[in-house]
Amino acid sequence: MFCQFQQPRPIVHLLITPKSQILIVYVIKLWLVGQYVKQNGSYIVCLLGCYSLLMSGMEKRRIDDCEPGPVPSPRPVDRFGFVKQEHGSPYEGVIKSRSAIQFEREERKVRKWRKMIGVGGSDWKHYVRRKPHVVKRRIRKGIPDCLRGLVWQLISGSRDLLLMNPGVYEQLLIYETSTSELDIIRDISRTFPSHVFFQQRHGPGQRSLYNVLKAYSVYDRDVGYVQGMGFLAGLLLLYMSEEDAFWLMVALLKGAVHAPMEGLYQVGLPLVQQYLFQFDHLVKEHLPKLGEHFTKEMINPSMYASQWFITVFSYSFPFHLALRIWDVFLFEGVKIVFKVGLALLTYCHDDLIKLPFEKLIHALRNFPEDAMDPDKLLPVAYSIKVSKRLEELKSLYEKQNKKVVQSAETNGKVKQQDMQED
């Protein structure tokens, strides 16, 4: 029974035939877990995690044993597994190959991190208690990609949830049915469609994505499945197994370490409304001139920032930036989303302030390449202080919302529209 859902989550299946004289080289990131599974007389290397493929000058053969159907054409992918745009990714310059010195620096960083985490994360809690500021500083610099999956589970509290709930994921997946199943299926191929892992119809990536979302929709039937959750699950699945990804979603939405975020997806999207209210105020306070310009052009954050909150920047931002944001998001909480949002507006302030409505909306959805460079953007974000004001604005929002709800009760039925205008 266990095996049924514990199918390895392979990204690449490689058939290595003994007579093959061609050296098949797939360079995979350090931390990949290799499982050799005997199947149909051939060894399939099932590899988990994100990877880069070095293809130049090498012949390779891909065999898709598990899934029938067309094998996606081997188009070049970036180091995260996203298919490169025909005209070249606009962010290519930012993530181009590293020099030897950079490589060495990376290695040192990984060694430091390994020491901090301990074997399988055994020293982590102790270290965080002893030196929280060191941990915070290191996370803000970016978690090494090869340790990201593990560290994310440690800082989000999901590892504890997993250990406390053995067999629960299996139960949800196999024995329960969800009313959201068709909705989930409809969106599967529309989640990270340009990533090799999720591209193949009914392939391992799509199957894992379906499983995690279905399990969650059963786990919390009030939330069920909402568009946007797929991008969270998809991002996590590139760094961990289905069951780990599921518990990380639980940790986030139910609030294992930070305030629960299920309100992002509940009926009426109450937390999205609150975040947009807070962000609107923050823009006006931190960037008064731009705030004024937005008001004049009738732009409000629901027109550009709802995706930022609903998917925590995983929907349309360059992946390497999204990952860095997620590092901090999981450790410090949702305030980094506000900070990054404000940093983007700050960075592009002088351009945005000149634009009329249509161009403004376009610009707010297509930030320039240099603004998307994590090493430029994130220091700006870190320098913006929002914690105290976020608390105050939350109280203000609750107070105003309560008033509206009360008046709605006394006045009988009131349109939702009025609530949102208040």
Place this chain on the structure above:
Amino acid sequence: MASRRRMLLKVIILGDSGVGKTSLMNQYVNRKFSNQYKATIGADFLTKEVQFEDRLFTLQIWDTAGQERFQSLGVAFYHGADCCVLVYDVNVMKSFDNLNNWREEFLIQASPSDPENFPFVVLGNKTDVDGGNSRVVSEKKAKAWCASKGNIPYFETSAKEGFNVEAAFECIAKNALKNEPQEEDYLPDTIDVGGGQQQRSSGCEC
């Protein structure tokens, strides 16, 4: 300022998730179709310049998320719309049945001044699928519904093949334009947006 606003036609595309709203918008504006669209979260937006009777207009097209739960975010986009496009998938009965909900929801949220005569256009999309063999909503049925709701113009489209998309949006633009003259009279009032909203909310609190 006022004259610039008058040249702007705002169009909202509504309909169930997966019926092809994003594809229709992109086919019309960019003449492109992709199998790789992501599910729309919140709303998306494109503009296109259109010429009509020697006048140039900017068609501002808002593409919305189809999942019901996102309707609470829709209010900001519905307001001030000149035409509402209702899309369904001719291969999915439920997406057709839901047109009524979408229409009513829009009228409630956008509260146009003359709801009876507010211009809608209905598009039955994905006529290309399986060579038309998987179709479950007949043209007759769709047209009957449109007729019952005040003769809503109806088009069958294929965003994938670009079939009828141009014609449909031409009709959408014309209908949006018909809605404009009232806007001209009432435009000076709407400039003071803040004041108007305050009045409404205080009205609701007492």
